[in-house]
Amino acid sequence: MQPILETDKLTIAFGGHKPVNEVSLKIMPNTFTSIIGPNGAGKTTLFNLLSGQLKPTSGRVLMKGKEITHLSPAKRTRLGMGRSFQITNVFPSLTVQENVRLAVQAQAGVYYNLFATPKKHAHFEKRAQELLETVLLGQKGDSLAKNLAHGEKRKLEIAMLLALETEVLLLDEPTAGMSLEEVPSILEVIRQIKNQGNRTILLIEHKMDMVLSFSERLMVLFNGKLLAEDTPENIMRSELVQKAYLGGLYDDAS
Amino acid sequence: MKTNWLVSSRLWMGMAAILLIGFPFVSDSRSALILLTQIFIYAVFAMSYDILLGYTGIISFGHAMFFGIGAYTTAIFLHRWDHTMLAFLVSLLVVLVLTGIVSYLIGVMTLRLKSHFYAMLTLAVAGLFLVLAEKWRDLTKGSDGFTFYIPDVLKDRTTLYFASFFFMIIMFFLLKRFTDSPTGKVLQAIRENEQRTESLGYQILHYKIIASVVAGLAAGMSGSMYAITLRFVNTAVFGTNVTLDALLMTIVGGVGTLFGSIVGSALILLVHAGLTDLAKIHWIFERWMIFFGALYILAVMFFPQGVVGMLRQWKEKWKRA
Missing domain, CATH: 3.40.50.300 (P-loop containing nucleotide triphosphate hydrolases)
Incomplete structure (x- = not known):
């Protein structure tokens, strides 16, 4: 093989x-x-x-x-190929959900879409929320990433990685x-x-x-x-x- | 979600818009009308700068070049061809093409560089445009600049006022839509953490170029409008001061909030006008740059998020309380 x-x-x-x-x-x-x-x-x-x-x-x-x-x-x-980082590496001033949503968007291949309204991609948010629940962060979607405890940031990191659905x-x-x-x-x-x-x-x-x-x-x-x-x-x-x-x-x- | 009319920014914005629409019918102050027109136009320029600074985290010291290209192109078209609406609209199209090409090329060449190198290079390129405007005398009449006639429709100050007002509103909603789009979200991710954005699979350079082009197009259009209000253009539109004004406006108003650029533009131009008025009382006020310098330092030290950023923070606290 x-x-x-x-x-x-x-x-x-x-x-x-x-x-x-x-x-x-x-x-x-x-x-x-x-x-x-x-x-x-x-x-x-x-x-x-x-x-x-x-x-x-x-x-x-x-x-x-x-x-x-x-x-x-x-x-x-x-x-x-997706990776997580040893040093916590998230988008600090964006919300937790937005962090994951960006990863979901990348996975969906929506790279250059300049004028779509947020509504058009509402399913990204849904998927992001599911992933947050997988890593036990379901309640934290609206917090800013920088306000998470260290362990929570690690979980967020994993949610972002999972969102990429890489082999x-x-x-x-x-x-x-x-x-x-x-x-x-x-x-x-x-x-x-x-x-x-x-x-x-x-x-x-x-x-x-x-x-x-x-x-x-x-x-x-x-x-x-x-x-x-x-x-x-x-x-x-x-x-x-x-x-x-x-x-x-x-x-x-x- | 609890909505409170006191903190509903939409309501405030709507009221401000109604006041501004009503203003020309209430006031007959010509200078106030012109000042507001300038505020609208500078607001668009500041918003375009905010796309770079506030959304993508790119610092450019050469943003004036797009403003200048817009101003000169429109001025030259109206002067050389004809002072009709057609000439003006064609000049706007040419501005879009020119600023699009220039911002794309500069983006491709320089955005690979780390932030401060990029800032230096943009300063240099803007300097080149300034020299070009000074030396290409046939077209630009050198550093003295030239006056020109504008289309008859726009000659009326009230019409121009409304044209600028709606120009600002339209640009605000277009840029807002852009920053809320999937691409706009990636720009904010780049601002937050470039390396992480890349490891999510986004190609950073492409996004920076998109930001640079969008900012360039908007700045070019604001330059065109600026030339129309002055009916005069000279090399000052390429000056570093113009870029610094935009920087000051976005920082004072609040980076990363398009609306902040409008607030910043209003604050800076109003303070400027106020200080110039005070010059009758004491000569020091004629040196308004001194006060702007101080304002700059104070803003960065105490209001790093700007006026709109502060208000948003208060609003959050209010909601939680």
């Missing part, structure tokens, strides 16, 4: 430093893969390369066998900075998406228990390199990975 997402010796260098160094990976359709690694391993940078926020120094990114290395983030989204979801630490009480509801949302079985999900996460219960595959990133890729059970048993996490592993190249 053809991998839905593939990288080939993907490298980015900032001067002499290589946050992502010759990473080659293959993601199969409808799988749930988690990327783990210590802080500074290059996880978010790898996501930025996949989604197009950064351009690689060398190497290639392929989606469904088609090269997308030089496409803009917008074009990649239209091809079916590939890149989730960058969806529970980062959330209070413990809020985490289960986000996990529930992710579990629901996973159970639908029609999405390919790539997750960066620090919470190990969460990663282990969800993931079909685990990838370990260390100093910009792909250290290991295997099932969660095998990764946990791997001596190399334990060293990377507990210290004692030094990369001679850096």
Whole structure:
């Protein structure tokens, strides 16, 4: 089977430093893969390369066998790759509903419509409201996004991502900075998406228990390199990975 | 939703419109009529600037170029061809074509740049137009400018007053429809968070160019109307001052609210007229720029959302209370 997402010796260098160094990976359709690694391993940078926020120094990114290395983030989204951000990244002075509605509008392909009245696109609002209910934000539609609590912003972020209905979801630490009480509801949302079985999900996460219960595959990133890729059970048993996490592993190249 | 007549902005707007329509029949002050006409025209210019600044978050220092293109085109048509309505309407069409082309080209060339580089470049391009107007003497008569006749229909100040008033109202509703459209919503998203808008699948540059063209077209038309009210045009219409006036009007009135631009235009021009009147009392008032400078600083410090922004905030509080 053809991998839905593939990288080939993907490298980015900032001067002499290589946050992502010759990473080659293959993601199969409808799988749930988690990327783990210590802080500074290059996880978010790898996501930025996949989604197009950064351009690689060398190497290639392929989606469904088609090269997308030089496409803009917008074009990649239209091809079916959506991502969430580790740092909360919403439209602060717009209402919560408007935030999601913009994503729904993008998904519907209404890009350039200069003179339609809001009424014509009322169904966008309805869909936005449904999505807000999915992420348990149904009551918050009229609040400004900047007035949401941190955890709520994360949920909003996920609602926007879901609205895009992309085949590939890149989730960058969806529970980062959330209070413990809020985490289960986000996990529930992710579990629901996973159970639908029609999405390919790539997750960066620090919470190990969460990663282990969800993931079909685990990838370990260390100093910009792909250290290991295997099932969660095998990764946990791997001596190399334990060293990377507990210290004692030094990369001679850096 | 609870509606309260005190805070119903629509009611206030309607009343203001009725007052303005009735004004020429009540007052016989020629200068007041001319002042209001100017307010309407500047309001359109300020609204066009608000599309850039308030809705898309683009700062342009060269918006005067579209105003100037409009003013000169109409002036040249009326002067060279004929001072008839036909010439005026054709000149408006030409203004739309010219400003459309210029704003599109400038957008394509410069909107890829980050904000301050874009601001600098627009300043430079507007400067080029100023030089062009000064040096192309055959057509523009240099920096002295020239007077011209306007169509007979518009000669009556009251007619011109109504023409400008309805021009403003029509532009307000057109631009309002634009900002409420799906595209307009994306512009606001770009203002809020460019990177996020792009990752939703919107191609930022296209939207910025659309904003630039819409703003350019509206500004060009306001320039045409401005030339008609003055019956005179000179290179001042390309001056940076003109852009700064629009900037001041949108900020004082409230960025991101088209209506704020109308309020801002009224406030600035009324204050300007008031201060000029006071010059009889003390010479300092002749230097009204000093007061505008102070007003600018105070507005940015204490009313960053402008008059309309403040009112909206109060309205929200009122509703919640």
